[in-house]
Amino acid sequence: MNTAPELGSSAAAGERNWLPLAIAATVVLAMAAILFFWTEHGKGGVKVTPISAAPDPYAVSLPITGLAMSESANLAGGKVTYLDGHIANQGSRIVTAITVQVLFRNYAHEVVQNETQPLRFIRMREPYVDLEPVSAAPLKPSAAQEFRLIFDTVATTWDGAYPEIRIVHVETK
Secondary structure, three states: OOOOOOOOOHHHHHOOOOHHHHHHHHHHHHHHHHHHHHHHHOOOOOEOOOOOOOOOHHHHHOOEEEEEEEEEEOOOOOEEEEEEEEEEOOOOOOEEEEEEEEEEEOOOOOEEEEEEEEOEEEEEOOOOOEEEEHHHOOEOOOOEEEEEEEEOOOOOOOOOOOOEEEEEEEEEO
């Protein structure tokens, strides 16, 4: 008489443990979601505007001056590049959003990095620099404000000169 359990018995074959399969499916879905958000939103909503794109018609009323660049190390061991400046509204409308195109060039004056970002105003500098969207504090006619653009990476072939900033979209009321 054999009392050893039978491998592959009909009772064991009918019952299936779905827990490992459910965990694996959850992990795959989570990785797909992370990949989607990283590729679509990983650079803070960075979009690429064609170099030949026309500036916004209201851009002539929004001169950018006082540019200053700085760098700092990030927690991942890389560096972050900051571009601070001053923008004034010399037009007659209240500005509620500004989108800029930033072109980094190499020594041959070719574009090596093309980024489009929403302009964000500096709300305060102490104890740290705090930024807010233009819509949080619309730029009224004859008013001026400091802004900051942040670049997590800059092309290694960039020549180090100040990048070209073009205002490609303005929302007003």
